[in-house]
Amino acid sequence: MNVHKMDAKEMIIYWYERHWEAGFVKWWKGYETLALHDGYHEKGARSFEEALLNMNDFVGRLLQIEDKKAIILDAGCGIGGTSIYLGNKYPKAKFIGITLSKKQVKLARKFADERNFNKNTEFYLMDYMETSFPSNYFDGVFALESISYAPNKKDFIKEMHRILKPGGRIIIIGPAIKKRLNDFMKKVHLWYNIGRGNPYSFPVLNDLIEYLKGYFSNVIVRDISRNIVWSEARATLIAIPYVVIITLKKFFSKNYKIWKDPHFYLAVAILTPIMAISGTAGYYAITADKE
């Protein structure tokens, strides 16, 4: 595949399909947790693996499904980890995961066959900007570290609002920009996004809140940057040898294309402390309800 000629969607798919084994399986407890997100550290979830799974519990708590029959959308489901986990925890609920990647759908279905004891998960190849679900269909929708990949954050919210039932809840978890970026920080964010196969960017927190308020009520924003800081620290440490490797490759190879190098995406985690210390990005859990 010619990376130069890829369109935005292809870039996202290419990135995720290339990095499952080399990144998540190798460094992120991929098979153990099926997580493509940060760990949520708190009391009772101290190890990295516990924290990765605890992020799923956190989503479950925000969904407030408890013992109810509910249909939940996992918008940008990765390999299905959160839906499979919550499907086992909430047997009366049904979880439907969608993603752009065929490989992820295949893996999610395979893992669901092996691990979803209640058989209450389904996974489909679908764009969350333009789903084929009927209006007023879901009781809850969650986007766990996936809204950054939306070409237009407002249109994403509009589509989620359409498919949610009245009384349904949207949950958005992930990084957001909290302060205006100067030219240097614009570059830092750009490099990070390219490294993560993202042709777009983190949402801007204030814009996101405004868009949500335009469609939903009861918008609650929780700053959970401290809960994920250990995951980010881990990613930063892992990045160090890769930064050395790609620097050497760049130095010794004439035709080296940094962004084609699979090691580049592991290296860009070195930028996260800059984003955090500059105060330009934080990590949030936002909920809102459809009236």
Ligand SMILES: C[S@@+](CC[C@H](N)C(=O)[O-])C[C@H]1O[C@@H](n2cnc3c(N)ncnc32)[C@H](O)[C@@H]1O
């Ligand atoms: C960082 S991963 C998070 C995966 C999962 N939520 C988790 O926490 O393990 C982002 C996911 O969003 C998906 N995604 C990105 N853009 C999408 C779109 N337009 N429609 C559906 N899924 C999308 C990617 O394919 C990927 O599965």
